[in-house]
Amino acid sequence: MFKGIFGSENKGKILLYIYTHGESYPREIAKILGLYLNGVQKQLLNMEKDGILYSKLKGKVRLFGLNPRYPFKRELESLFEKILKFIPDEERERIYLPRLRPRRTGKPL
Amino acid sequence: MKLKGLSLKDFAIVISGYLLKNEIEVILTGGACVVIYTNNKYMSYDLDFVLISSDKEREVKQLLLDLEFYEEDRYFKHNDTEYFIDFVSPPLSVGEEPVKEITEIKKGGNLLKLLSPTDCVKDRLIAFYHWDDRQSLKQAILVYRNNKVDLKEIERWSSSEGMSAKYKLFLARVEHR
Numbered sequence: 001m002f003k004g005i006f007g008s009e010n011k012g013k014i015l016l017y018i019y020t021h022g023e024s025y026p027r028e029i030a031k032i033l034g035l036y037l038n039g040v041q042k043q044l045l046n047m048e049k050d051g052i053l054y055s056k057l058k059g060k061v062r063l064f065g066l067n068p069r070y071p072f073k074r075e076l077e078s079l080f081e082k083i084l085k086f087i088p089d090e091e092r093e094r095i096y097l098p099r100l101r102p103r104r105t106g107k108p109l
Numbered sequence: 110m111k112l113k114g115l116s117l118k119d120f121a122i123v124i125s126g127y128l129l130k131n132e133i134e135v136i137l138t139g140g141a142c143v144v145i146y147t148n149n150k151y152m153s154y155d156l157d158f159v160l161i162s163s164d165k166e167r168e169v170k171q172l173l174l175d176l177e178f179y180e181e182d183r184y185f186k187h188n189d190t191e192y193f194i195d196f197v198s199p200p201l202s203v204g205e206e207p208v209k210e211i212t213e214i215k216k217g218g219n220l221l222k223l224l225s226p227t228d229c230v231k232d233r234l235i236a237f238y239h240w241d242d243r244q245s246l247k248q249a250i251l252v253y254r255n256n257k258v259d260l261k262e263i264e265r266w267s268s269s270e271g272m273s274a275k276y277k278l279f280l281a282r283v284e285h286r
């Protein structure tokens with residue numbers, strides 16, 4: 001689904017993941033999407049170079065997010081909202097619907 | 110080409126002129142514009158150039174290597190200067206809008222194209238608007254106070270970016286001396 005628009009299936013998945021999660025870091029993205037860490041890091045750095053993503057250091061972790069200065073950010077977000085409708089329910093809930101509300105420390109899952 | 114001892118402004122002019130003579134157009138953006146427009150009241154060492162033709166990346170790299178620049182991470186550095194160069198992918202934009210007005214500085218047969226003071230303020234405000242970066246707000250105020258800036262245009266643009274509330278914070282700061 002992503003390859004036609006983004007040139008690469010993994011690139012599209014990574015971008016959609018970041019869009020639905022706000023910010024994320026390479027290891028988390030690779031783990032959740034089942035991708036190789038090196039490949040994810042390379043994609044993220046390339047997209048940062050192209051201005052689509054920003055990155056910032058939080059402690060020792062480098063977080064990536066959609067660059068608010070990217071001139072086509074709004075259109076990209078509209079595209080992602082449409083794409084989400086076409087993703088199978090199970091995959092959408094498992095990967096692209098994060099829990100954002102806090103969970104008390106120690107509360108069983 | 111002599112790079113040692115140049116101010117950031119002169120360094121930018123020389124590099125831009127060199128690239129232009131090789132038919133490569135670049136436009137200076139980012140913090141380096143703040144340095145130029147505030148006469149070094151703010152200091153930065155990195156020069157962000159937007160490469161107008163993205164298919165010229167390889168040529169640009171070779172041209173800089175010819176001048177004994179070396180590439181480290183994605184930045185171009187030189188032993189004779191503390192400044193370093195980054196090439197930013199096009200398009201040249203401030204927020205969601207393309208940049209339409211470019212300022213030109215000519216010196217010694219070279220030409221530097223850069224953001225106008227008004228667009229430089231917008232460029233700084235974007236970081237304040239989206240990341241609450243107070244340093245960027247301070248830089249925007251500095252540029253405003255040292256140049257002729259179209260405040261009405263900044264108000265219009267801020268509104269189109271959905272940032273009217275934060276624009277008022279900027280306005281309050283520039284009106285209070």
